Amino acid sequence: MQFFLASFLLLPFLLVCIVESLLKLFIPKKRKSVTGEIVLITGAGHGIGRQTAYEFAKLKCKLVLWDINKHGLEETATECKRLGAKAHTFVVDCSNREDIYSSAKKTTKAFLPEMMKNNHGHIVTVASAAGHTGVPFLLAYCSSKFAAVGFHKALTEELSALKRTGVKTTCLCPNFINTGFIKNPSTSLGPTLEPEEVVNKLIDGILTEQKMIFVPSSLNFLSLMEKVLPERFQAILKRKIDIRFDAVIGYKMKGK
Numbered sequence: 596m597q598f599f600l601a602s603f604l605l606l607p608f609l610l611v612c613i614v615e616s617l618l619k620l621f622i623p624k625k626r627k628s629v630t631g632e633i634v635l636i637t638g639a640g641h642g643i644g645r646q647t648a649y650e651f652a653k654l655k656c657k658l659v660l661w662d663i664n665k666h667g668l669e670e671t672a673t674e675c676k677r678l679g680a681k682a683h684t685f686v687v688d689c690s691n692r693e694d695i696y697s698s699a700k701k702t703t704k705a706f707l708p709e710m711m712k713n714n715h716g717h718i719v720t721v722a723s724a725a726g727h728t729g730v731p732f733l734l735a736y737c738s739s740k741f742a743a744v745g746f747h748k749a750l751t752e753e754l755s756a757l758k759r760t761g762v763k764t765t766c767l768c769p770n771f772i773n774t775g776f777i778k779n780p781s782t783s784l785g786p787t788l789e790p791e792e793v794v795n796k797l798i799d800g801i802l803t804e805q806k807m808i809f810v811p812s813s814l815n816f817l818s819l820m821e822k823v824l825p826e827r828f829q830a831i832l833k834r835k836i837d838i839r840f841d842a843v844i845g846y847k848m849k850g851k
Contacts, residue, residue, distance in 0.1 A: 627802055638662055639658075639668060641774075642774045643772070648682075649671075650798045651680070651798075653680075655679060658683065669684060717801060722743035722744045722747065724768050727744065727818045728818070731842075748766075765805060767793070767808050769796075770784060772788045772789070781839045782837060785813075788810060793810050817832075
C-alpha cells in the first residue's frame with residue numbers, strides 16, 4: 596500500500612518529466628566534442644565497425660581498432676589515417692578472454708574501472724531490434740541480442756547507483772542491415788538498412804548521449820507497444836510487419 600501511495604505522490608513529477616521529454620523533441624541537444632578522445636572499436640575490419648571507425652576518424656579521434664581479420668583491419672586503418680586520424684590496430688579474437696586482456700594492456704590498461712575512476716567515458720553496445728522481440732528461426736541471434744540489451748540496461752543502472760554520471764552508455768538497436776549476415780531480409784517497416792545510414796544514427800546518438808538508438812526510429816514506438824498491447828493483438832501486428840529472410844528450418848541430429 597505504501598508503494599502505491601508513494602507512486603501517486605510522484606504524479607506531479609511525472610507530468611514535469613513528460614513535458615521535459617516533449618520539449619527535447621523540438622530542442623535538439625548540443626553535440627559533445629570527442630576530438631582527441633581515445634576510441635576503441637571492436638569488429639573494425641568490416642561492416643558497422645569499419646564505418647564507425649571512419650566517422651570517428653573524421654572527428655579527429657585517436658583510434659584503437661580490433662578485429663580478428665588482419666587484412667580487413669589494415670584496410671580500415673589505412674583509410675582512417677587518410678582521413679587524418681591516428682589509428683592503432685590489434686588482431687584480437689573477442690571470444691578469447693586472454694587475447695582481450697593482452698591487447699588491453701597494450702592500449703588502455705583497463706576499460707570500465709579506469710573510466711569509473713576518472714568518471715569519464717562512453718560505452719556503446721551494439722545490439723539489434725531482435726534484442727527487444729523474438730523472431731522465429733533466429734533463436735540464438737535473438738538470445739545474444741537480448742543479452743546485449745540487458746547488459747546495457749544493467750550497466751546503465753549500476754553506473755547511476757555509483758554516481759558515475761560522467762560515464763555515458765548507448766545501445767544501438769537497428770533493423771536488418773545489408774551486411775550479408777542474414778540472407779535476403781525484408782519487413783514492411785521499410786527497406787533493408789545500409790551500414791552508412793545506421794552508423795550516422797549511431798554517431799549522432801553518441802554525440803548527443805542518447806541511451807537507446809532504434810533504427811528506424813519507428814521501432815521505438817513498436818517496442819513500447821509490445822509492453823502494453825494484449826498478446827493476441829501483438830501476434831496480428833507482427834504478421835503485419837511481415838518479417839522475411841532465408842532461414843534454415845530443422846535441426847541436424849547427431850549420428851544421422
